[in-house]
Amino acid sequence: MIPFNKPYLTGKEAHYLYQAVLSGKISGDGIFTKKCHDFFQNNNQFKKVLLTTSCTDALELAALLLNITPEDEVIIPSYTFVSTANAFALRGAKIRFLDSRPDHPGIDESKIEEVINEKTKAIIPVHYAGVASDMGKINELAKKHNLHVVEDAAQAIDSYYVGKNGKTPLGACGDMGCFSFHETKNIMAGEGGMISLNDEQYFSRAEILREKGTNRSAFFRGEVDKYNWVDIGSSFLPSDIIAAFLYAQLENLEAIQEKRKSIWNRYYENLEEVETAGHLTRPFVPSFATQNGHMFYVVCRNLDERTRLAEYLKANGVYAVFHYLSLHNAPYFKQNHDGRPLTESDRYTDCLLRLPLFYELELAQVDMICDTIRSFYNK
Ligand SMILES: *Cc1c(COP(=O)(O)O)cnc(C)c1O
Numbered sequence: 030m031i032p033f034n035k036p037y038l039t040g041k042e043a044h045y046l047y048q049a050v051l052s053g054k055i056s057g058d059g060i061f062t063k064k065c066h067d068f069f070q071n072n073n074q075f076k077k078v079l080l081t082t083s084c085t086d087a088l089e090l091a092a093l094l095l096n097i098t099p100e101d102e103v104i105i106p107s108y109t110f111v112s113t114a115n116a117f118a119l120r121g122a123k124i125r126f127l128d129s130r131p132d133h134p135g136i137d138e139s140k141i142e143e144v145i146n147e148k149t150k151a152i153i154p155v156h157y158a159g160v161a162s163d164m165g166k167i168n169e170l171a172k173k174h175n176l177h178v179v180e181d182a183a184q185a186i187d188s189y190y191v192g193k194n195g196k197t198p199l200g201a202c203g204d205m206g207c208f209s210f211h212e213t214k215n216i217m218a219g220e221g222g223m224i225s226l227n228d229e230q231y232f233s234r235a236e237i238l239r240e241k242g243t244n245r246s247a248f249f250r251g252e253v254d255k256y257n258w259v260d261i262g263s264s265f266l267p268s269d270i271i272a273a274f275l276y277a278q279l280e281n282l283e284a285i286q287e288k289r290k291s292i293w294n295r296y297y298e299n300l301e302e303v304e305t306a307g308h309l310t311r312p313f314v315p316s317f318a319t320q321n322g323h324m325f326y327v328v329c330r331n332l333d334e335r336t337r338l339a340e341y342l343k344a345n346g347v348y349a350v351f352h353y354l355s356l357h358n359a360p361y362f363k364q365n366h367d368g369r370p371l372t373e374s375d376r377y378t379d380c381l382l383r384l385p386l387f388y389e390l391e392l393a394q395v396d397m398i399c400d401t402i403r404s405f406y407n408k
Contacts (some may be wrong), residue, residue, distance in 0.1 A: 036212045037388035059269030061276050067281050071174035075225045081265045084183040084209030084222040088116035091179045091205050093238050106136040107357040107374040109155040113181045126357040129373040132313045133227045138166045151177040155184035156199045159323035164190040164202035178203030187286050188321035200225040218309045220277040238262040269308050283383035288388050289322025291319035295392050296325045299399035308406045325384050332379035341405045347398050349382050
């Protein structure tokens with residue numbers, strides 16, 4: 030059976046874990062956390078980043094940083110992971126779920142303005158499959174209506190928004206970005222995450238909220254002579270053991286990305302014929318976006334066809350999986366939805382199928398999977 034995902038180990042992880050353990054300082058913000066921070070701040074055009082224990086935590090930190098209260102509304106695509114919404118629900122905010130684009134599961138930018146009112150505080154685009162939302166348009170709306178933008182960049186490492194001023198890394202387009210290093214992502218540490226901050230006004234407060242509301246980070250830099258309780262906060266920083274694991278992965282970012290993108294491209298080329306025949310659609314990458322080999326999915330014509338295709342693949346040794354269920358219909362939220370039909374989000378809920386994509390997947394296996402899909406439609 031070809032699994033849907035298989036976490037890739039570069040070979041250095043255990044070595045760095047050993048080093049972290051031997052260093053004698055394995056709590057947060059040790060040597061490897063610094064190496065990871067430097068990696069992103071030096072190579073990736075992020076002004077400031079902070080590792081967190083997950084993307085969920087990074088999103089919660091973002092909601093705290095923006096002082097989200099029960100008086101506020103936030104705009105979130107319905108087709109996303111629960112954490113995107115939970116972080117704001119935890120602060121009591123009213124959530125306005127938005128539909129997906131007809132050509133892509135990401136937020137339909139053209140519908141954002143319809144739900145903006147005097148209570149709206151933030152827009153949370155999700156760069157689904159590592160493909161950018163239209164950050165030019167979203168930032169324009171944010172500026173016009175004085176809103177914050179938090180990018181859910183959980184799937185978007187090493188991917189870009191291509192705008193008038195060239196390429197900007199995802200996570201560096203809005204006020205802040207949230208990344209995941211969960212085992213299912215391109216670069217992983219089992220569990221892990223990161224917040225990127227693109228506006229200096231958040232730098233020192235983010236450090237404080239992440240360190241239980243204390244100014245401990247400034248204390249360790251010798252900027253204050255004792256540390257104290259100075260704000261609200263929680264424990265969002267990972268142990269240096271997580272960072273050591275992550276650093277081994279980051280050192281191999283280029284090779285990992287190259288391999289994943291070659292798999293993505295192979296699927297894309299192989300499935301052209303099935304799309305042209307009108308059976309399914311392949312992922313669409315808008316001209317303002319790049320893809321980062323995070324995910325390859327197909328969109329079937331209806332739920333029944335997707336179910337049958339998944340079963341056929343499984344019978345032929347291929348594990349393909351569906352993805353999100355529209356959050357506006359979720360048991361926890363349903364009664365709070367304002368009734369707007371979100372038909373595209375529901376269509377991706379029913380029709381999107383993700384195919385295996387992991388570093389060790391061989392191109393010959395990709396060819397086999399595509400042959401199986403072809404034979405499903407030809408039978
Ligand atoms: C994976 C993912 C998350 C959650 O990441 P964790 O690190 O597991 O908390 C949030 N949003 C999206 C879009 C994701 O894909």
